[in-house]
Amino acid sequence: MGAGSTVPPIIHFAQLEKVFNTARANSLWPLTFGLACCAIEMMSAAGPRFDLDRFGAGVFRATPRQADVMIVAGTVTEKMAPTVVRLYEQMPAPKWVIAMGNCAISGGPFKLDFNYNVVEGVERLIPVDVYVPGCPPRPEALVEAFLKLEEKLTGTRRFPEAPAIAREEG
Amino acid sequence: MMTGRFLARVLEKAGCACRELETPSPGFACQLEAQADEVVGLVRIIAANGFFLESISAVDRLKEKKMDGLYLFNHYEESQRLMIRIEMDRSNPVLPTISKIFPGALWYERELGEMFGIRVAGCPDTRNLLLEEDAKFHPLRKDFRGRA
Numbered sequence: 001m002g003a004g005s006t007v008p009p010i011i012h013f014a015q016l017e018k019v020f021n022t023a024r025a026n027s028l029w030p031l032t033f034g035l036a037c038c039a040i041e042m043m044s045a046a047g048p049r050f051d052l053d054r055f056g057a058g059v060f061r062a063t064p065r066q067a068d069v070m071i072v073a074g075t076v077t078e079k080m081a082p083t084v085v086r087l088y089e090q091m092p093a094p095k096w097v098i099a100m101g102n103c104a105i106s107g108g109p110f111k112l113d114f115n116y117n118v119v120e121g122v123e124r125l126i127p128v129d130v131y132v133p134g135c136p137p138r139p140e141a142l143v144e145a146f147l148k149l150e151e152k153l154t155g156t157r158r159f160p161e162a163p164a165i166a167r168e169e170g
Numbered sequence: 171m172m173t174g175r176f177l178a179r180v181l182e183k184a185g186c187a188c189r190e191l192e193t194p195s196p197g198f199a200c201q202l203e204a205q206a207d208e209v210v211g212l213v214r215i216i217a218a219n220g221f222f223l224e225s226i227s228a229v230d231r232l233k234e235k236k237m238d239g240l241y242l243f244n245h246y247e248e249s250q251r252l253m254i255r256i257e258m259d260r261s262n263p264v265l266p267t268i269s270k271i272f273p274g275a276l277w278y279e280r281e282l283g284e285m286f287g288i289r290v291a292g293c294p295d296t297r298n299l300l301l302e303e304d305a306k307f308h309p310l311r312k313d314f315r316g317r318a
Contacts, residue, residue: 078302114316116309117301 031067036074038101045139064090075103226278232312
């Protein structure tokens with residue numbers, strides 16, 4: 001569970017792993033890295049109103065060597081693709097990837113017959129753990145993505161689910 | 171005549187008569203049609219008279235088998251806009267570089283090269299600007315139907 005999108009280690013120390021994963025889940029440091037308008041929402045999520053720091057995920061690192069999570073926030077172009085892969089490879093394991101927004105999931109509005117410069121989904125380049133749909137997703141959606149990632153690491157959800165919004169029948 | 175007296179004087183220096191356009195483009199004081207080998211001399215005179223480069227673009231006319239290079243220039247004090255149009259053969263479009271006069275033209279010329287497949291003669295840098303390094307297609311050509 002703790003290895004994220006990388007190959008898991010051969011020997012597991014179950015109890016130790018649990019302790020590590022709890023620690024990891026509550027200190028997911030993202031990489032300072034934005035590709036398009038989704039990055040504005042990512043910045044908003046890190047700001048005081050939505051405050052990713054509540055979940056230990058507000059520590060945006062300026063180098064991939066100190067980061068745990070890569071938030072692919074925006075359109076990945078063919079020109080940018082080698083750099084995205086390189087940044088991912090420079091991150092030390094265990095590492096995770098959040099594909100934020102429709103562009104990073106599937107190419108979004110750029111998925112056309114005559115598309116020539118957009119990678120149709122970052123999953124074609126690197127393994128993705130959590131997908132956040134939206135164009136762009138709201139900051140709450142990114143916060144939820146971190147909670148989902150926590151859930152993936154520890155197996156339990158630490159924060160209660162958001163209450164369902166009452167809607168009219170029809 | 172839409173052309174202002176200032177522009178008329180500049181073009182007189184360039185040895186280029188002002189021609190009234192059949193369909194004047196709105197916003198432009200003047201639209202010149204020139205040959206590719208006249209461009210550098212014309213641009214040099216235009217630059218010496220205080221015009222600056224707005225952009226370089228191109229139009230692909232697939233039916234006529236022609237391609238037009240467009241140079242757009244502006245002037246602050248005289249509030250003039252000027253367009254130079256160079257008609258080229260679509261099969262082998264070549265434009266001369268003006269990056270020695272306007273260094274900022276280099277990126278436009280690189281973009282012309284990758285997007286339209288226009289060869290810029292004498293351009294010191296012919297790498298792709300926006301497309302990946304090994305891209306060989308020209309997406310802004312009218313017959314472009316997607317990569318691969």
